[in-house]
Amino acid sequence: MTSAFYITTPIYYVNAKPHLGHTYTTIAADVARRFHQMKGKRTFFLTGTDEHGDKIVKAAEANDMEPHTYADKISALFKELWPHYWISPDRFIRTTDADHVAVVQRILQEIYDAGDIYFSEYEGLYCFDCEQFYGERDLVDGKCPDHAKETVPIKESNYFFRMSRYQQWLIDYIHENPDLIQPERYKNEVLGFLREPLEDLCISRPKSRLQWGITLPFDERYVTYVWFDALINYISALGYPNGEKFETFWPHVHHVVAKDILKPHGIYWPIMLKAAGIKIYKHLFVHGYWNVDESKMSKSLGNVIDPIELKESYGSDAIRYFLMREMTFGLDSSFSEVALINRINADLANDLGNLFSRVLAMFQKYFKGVVPDWNPEESRVMGFDLKAGAKQAIADFTAEMENFAFHRGLASVWEYIGMMNKFVDTAAPWELAKQESGQERLKAVIGNLLEGLRVVSGLIYPVMPETSATMQVHLGQDPDHEFYLVDELRKWGFIQPGARLPKGISLFPRLDPDAVFAEDKATGKHAAETKKAQAQQYTPLEAEISLDDFSGIDLRAATVETAEKLPKADKLLKLGVNLGFEKRTVVAGIAEFYEPGDLIGKTVVVLANLKPAKLRGVSSEGMVLAALDRENASVAVLDRPMPPGTRLK
Numbered sequence: 150m151t152s153a154f155y156i157t158t159p160i161y162y163v164n165a166k167p168h169l170g171h172t173y174t175t176i177a178a179d180v181a182r183r184f185h186q187m188k189g190k191r192t193f194f195l196t197g198t199d200e201h202g203d204k205i206v207k208a209a210e211a212n213d214m215e216p217h218t219y220a221d222k223i224s225a226l227f228k229e230l231w232p233h234y235w236i237s238p239d240r241f242i243r244t245t246d247a248d249h250v251a252v253v254q255r256i257l258q259e260i261y262d263a264g265d266i267y268f269s270e271y272e273g274l275y276c277f278d279c280e281q282f283y284g285e286r287d288l289v290d291g292k293c294p295d296h297a298k299e300t301v302p303i304k305e306s307n308y309f310f311r312m313s314r315y316q317q318w319l320i321d322y323i324h325e326n327p328d329l330i331q332p333e334r335y336k337n338e339v340l341g342f343l344r345e346p347l348e349d350l351c352i353s354r355p356k357s358r359l360q361w362g363i364t365l366p367f368d369e370r371y372v373t374y375v376w377f378d379a380l381i382n383y384i385s386a387l388g389y390p391n392g393e394k395f396e397t398f399w400p401h402v403h404h405v406v407a408k409d410i411l412k413p414h415g416i417y418w419p420i421m422l423k424a425a426g427i428k429i430y431k432h433l434f435v436h437g438y439w440n441v442d443e444s445k446m447s448k449s450l451g452n453v454i455d456p457i458e459l460k461e462s463y464g465s466d467a468i469r470y471f472l473m474r475e476m477t478f479g480l481d482s483s484f485s486e487v488a489l490i491n492r493i494n495a496d497l498a499n500d501l502g503n504l505f506s507r508v509l510a511m512f513q514k515y516f517k518g519v520v521p522d523w524n525p526e527e528s529r530v531m532g533f534d535l536k537a538g539a540k541q542a543i544a545d546f547t548a549e550m551e552n553f554a555f556h557r558g559l560a561s562v563w564e565y566i567g568m569m570n571k572f573v574d575t576a577a578p579w580e581l582a583k584q585e586s587g588q589e590r591l592k593a594v595i596g597n598l599l600e601g602l603r604v605v606s607g608l609i610y611p612v613m614p615e616t617s618a619t620m621q622v623h624l625g626q627d628p629d630h631e632f633y634l635v636d637e638l639r640k641w642g643f644i645q646p647g648a649r650l651p652k653g654i655s656l657f658p659r660l661d662p663d664a665v666f667a668e669d670k671a672t673g674k675h676a677a678e679t680k681k682a683q684a685q686q687y688t689p690l691e692a693e694i695s696l697d698d699f700s701g702i703d704l705r706a707a708t709v710e711t712a713e714k715l716p717k718a719d720k721l722l723k724l725g726v727n728l729g730f731e732k733r734t735v736v737a738g739i740a741e742f743y744e745p746g747d748l749i750g751k752t753v754v755v756l757a758n759l760k761p762a763k764l765r766g767v768s769s770e771g772m773v774l775a776a777l778d779r780e781n782a783s784v785a786v787l788d789r790p791m792p793p794g795t796r797l798k
């Protein structure tokens with residue numbers, strides 16, 4: 150088994166902000182990356198933005214901006230989107246990055262020196278709207294396929310890449326490497342293109358027509374055009390031609406794209422690599438389109454779904470699950486919120502969420518939160534063998550995920566979840582609990598169920614990383630440990646007798662579609678309740694305490710009198726607070742969200758009997774209470790005037 154895995158997405162044009170189509174591809178690549186992490190591989194994940202060319206110049210002009218400022222702005226929207234979906238690329242490349250530009254020029258020069266780039270006068274049919282030449286064959290009813298406008302024959306001198314020379318080589322290469330392009334239908338489509346004579350590729354534009362590009366190293370009157378710039382990102386990102394990264398990852402590169410850019414990836418790119426003497430990529434995985442009301446989701450049709458709004462309403466994991474479960478990789482799918490809600494309710498709230506909360510609730514009820522003494526060797530209980538079921542689920546899941554059949558991979562996990570739900574119904578722990586003689590069996594039932602849930606939490610890691618970590622915490626496991634490794638999942642018996650587990654939670658609240666859409670009409674902001682529930686879902690509840698325990702916690706009203714940032718500490722604010730009977734210094738980790746002046750004069754809540762602690766050299770004498778997550782903070786303030794020093798109880 151190879152130990153490295155390199156996955157790429159297309160680099161997206163910066164002529165419009167990201168939509169759910171881009172998000173799907175990037176999630177699919179992230180899922181594949183996480184799946185290979187499960188197999189213990191070292192992975193590299195690349196995404197980024199494609200910034201040169203006249204598309205971008207036009208979009209910038211329309212927004213009254215310079216191309217580079219416009220590119221900065223839109224590129225940042227892509228970059229900032231990915232963390233919302235738990236995606237962290239190893240590199241976010243921009244075609245305006247200096248190291249990328251240098252590699253493009255280097256390769257152009259090499260191929261030019263080798264004689265595969267030549268200068269020639271070209272006469273073609275030009276569309277002024279897309280600023281592109283078309284061949285007779287590309288036209289639809291004699292017009293530009295994109296704009297349905299008349300094309301104009303024009304003559305222009307340009308540089309061409311001699312692709313025709315490699316046509317037979319590529320046909321043979323694809324036959325010799327039958328899994329190069331997947332699924333099979335796209336391999337056949339590429340072979341179909343190759344049945345017609347391959348035209349040489351025009352790779353330049355004169356600067357008189359376009360300046361926003363990379364200058365040809367052998368003729369500074371020209372810039373290179375689109376594909377010769379963009380495709381090379383896949384190697385420039387790794388530091389081609391040298392370096393450990395390139396050597397480690399390039400031999401294991403997998404590209405993910407949608408069918409719109411099959412031709413550049415299935416034909417131009419392998420030929421460019423061959424001409425430059427670089428090993429051909431390992432696999433090209435091609436998926437279909439997300440449609441809305443029968444047409445492709447795209448900016449020009451104005452039917453795009455905003456991924457941030459969607460995540461705010463439903464949560465990242467639910468959407469990741471829906472996109473991966475609903476689309477058969479390679480085929481088109483339709484997006485609708487009704488379908489999304491149905492999946493959330495059926496698969497997430499009902500099957501997985503219900504299983505998780507009822508197992509944990511029974512565990513709390515019958516064993517008071519302490520794992521009973523169960524024997525993992527005895528996995529066959531009342532006709533069900535959850536250990537064997539897990540083994541089967543892992544085998545089916547890994548086989549499907551290997552081939553990007555994400556929907557089938559998930560289906561095999563859900564089959565196992567179904568088996569566990571049936572086991573609960575059949576074993577009826579509530580009956581066993583009533584009988585003296587049922588106690589041993591009850592331990593075995595709950596022990597095996599907890600262990601089965603641990604396996605499920607690992608198997609959903611690629612698609613639902615957030616839920617996976619939440620489940621781990623509630624099963625008493627360490628979410629920072631590589632719990633998802635397939636080798637670990639294959640073992641049975643991690644849930645240790647004697648371990649104390651926190652209370653269960655509802656992983657996915659059920660959505661009422663009527664309420665979701667009713668709210669939608671009235672306020673334009675639907676599913677707000679769901680959003681709240683999702684945001685709160687992953688901090689487990691602490692163990693129960695008594696009123697006596699609480700009386701040891703001394704909370705006081707305090708007025709903020711001074712506030713300043715602590716030097717060299719991005720997150721910390723130093724506050725001077727007045728507790729009435731004394732003044733104190735308190736350091737609060739809220740500086741990312743509050744300007745020092747924001748809190749002056751407010752009456753906040755301070756944990757006043759907390760042992761002082763030194764933070765960055767400052768003694769903090771108490772703690773200001775605040776609601777805090779990764780994206781925001783809100784300091785607790787009293788809603789009516791109260792004298793400082795008043796106790797909260």
Ligand code: MSP
Pocket residue numbers: 158159160161162163169170171173174199379380381382405406407408409410437438439440445446447
């Ligand atoms: N810049 C080029 C790619 C260069 S790669 C070396 C480009 N950019 S793009 O912004 O148009 O992105 C196209 C890609 O976005 C598709 O291949 C696909 O990954 C994704 N999608 C855009 N719309 C989509 C759908 N409606 N459905 C599925 N994927 C979609 O082409």
